[in-house]
Amino acid sequence: MSRTIIEEQDGDVLRVLINRPEKRNALDMDMFERMAGLLLRAEHAPDIGAVMLAGTGDGFCAGHDLQAFAAWPQCAGDPVPRFLHALAGLHKPLVVAVHGWAVGIGATLLLHADWIICTHDARIHMPFIDLEIAPEAGSSLLLAQCIGPARAKRMLLAGEPISGQDAYDWGWVTELDTSDHIADSAVERAARLAAKSSAAYGRIKRWLSPQYEVRQRIDEEIDAINTALIKRGKANPRR
Numbered sequence: 066m067s068r069t070i071i072e073e074q075d076g077d078v079l080r081v082l083i084n085r086p087e088k089r090n091a092l093d094m095d096m097f098e099r100m101a102g103l104l105l106r107a108e109h110a111p112d113i114g115a116v117m118l119a120g121t122g123d124g125f126c127a128g129h130d131l132q133a134f135a136a137w138p139q140c141a142g143d144p145v146p147r148f149l150h151a152l153a154g155l156h157k158p159l160v161v162a163v164h165g166w167a168v169g170i171g172a173t174l175l176l177h178a179d180w181i182i183c184t185h186d187a188r189i190h191m192p193f194i195d196l197e198i199a200p201e202a203g204s205s206l207l208l209a210q211c212i213g214p215a216r217a218k219r220m221l222l223a224g225e226p227i228s229g230q231d232a233y234d235w236g237w238v239t240e241l242d243t244s245d246h247i248a249d250s251a252v253e254r255a256a257r258l259a260a261k262s263s264a265a266y267g268r269i270k271r272w273l274s275p276q277y278e279v280r281q282r283i284d285e286e287i288d289a290i291n292t293a294l295i296k297r298g299k300a301n302p303r304r
Contacts, residue, residue: 070099071121077114078255079107086122091130092170097144104151114259115158117251118178120171125162125187128169138291141284149202149283152177153276156267158258162251163187163229164244173202175237176211179270180258182251183238187229194224197297199289203279212237 071082081103083090092100107113120126129145139145152159152174161175163183168190175181175189191208193200200208200221209217212235219225232238242250258266 069093069096070103072103074113075252076256077112077259078252079103079110079113079116080252081116081118083118083120083126084122086120088130089124089127089166090120090122090171091127093130093133094136094144097148101144101147101151104148104155107157108151108155113157114263115160115255116155117160117162117248117255118174119162119248119251120164122165124165125167126169126171126174127166128171134294137294139287145201146283146287149287150280153203153274153279153283156270157263158255158261158266160251160255160258162247163189163238164247166190168192170201173200173204173208176202176204176207180240180251180254181232181238182240182242182247182254183229183232184244184247185228185230185233185241187232188226189220189229189232190224190226191220192224194222198293199286201283201286201290203282203286205286206279206282 069083069085071084073080081100083092083096085091085096104116107116136144155177158179159177160180160182161178163175163181164187166188167175169192172189172191191200191204199205205221208221216235220227229238229241233241
């Protein structure tokens with residue numbers, strides 16, 4: 066089994082590590098598929114109360130591996146939509162530890178986290194405008210709700226990165242920590258959240274998130290990316 070995604074259970078916390086530091090933890094199709102399976106398992110497993118996600122090496126996640134765009138277009142049941150819908154459909158606590166860089170999907174997935182622990186000097190970047198593709202993970206809907214329309218435009222229309230300190234000041238990041246302690250802090254927080262009533266937690270989480278609208282937006286964004294990549298010759302029409 067690939068070690069680019071490492072899983073281990075720590076009590077009732079499922080620890081998931083993105084482990085491809087030589088590629089800045091960029092996600093390829095196997096990694097998307099693996100993470101989708103882990104999130105779906107966590108959602109239904111009675112012995113998993115929370116999920117903690119972090120990256121190894123110098124940064125959290127550099128986004129979608131550009132070489133993996135050869136596997137587009139992506140349709141329902143393919144790795145990227147499966148991962149995004151599993152992410153949006155997780156009703157158990159999701160705690161994410163961010164250090165170094167969080168780019169593309171490494172940034173947009175944070176909009177589905179319940180608790181983000183970040184270093185103050187992390188770089189959160191959504192470069193979709195420069196790649197000439199749509200953002201994903203429902204970020205075209207969720208980002209403005211999270212940080213406000215003006216700041217969302219700064220990130221999505223200008224493609225400007227922000228720091229972990231900025232994200233904390235804007236109310237997106239929950240707490241700041243140092244890179245030396247961030248993973249331990251995230252596991253500790255995940256364990257605290259896992260101790261809550263799973264039924265009550267899931268219910269409140271559903272109320273806080275417009276699930277139907279988010280899922281519909283995820284599919285619309287995927288369609289827009291498919292169209293852009295086919296037009297640019299980065300993907301081959303199929304299915």
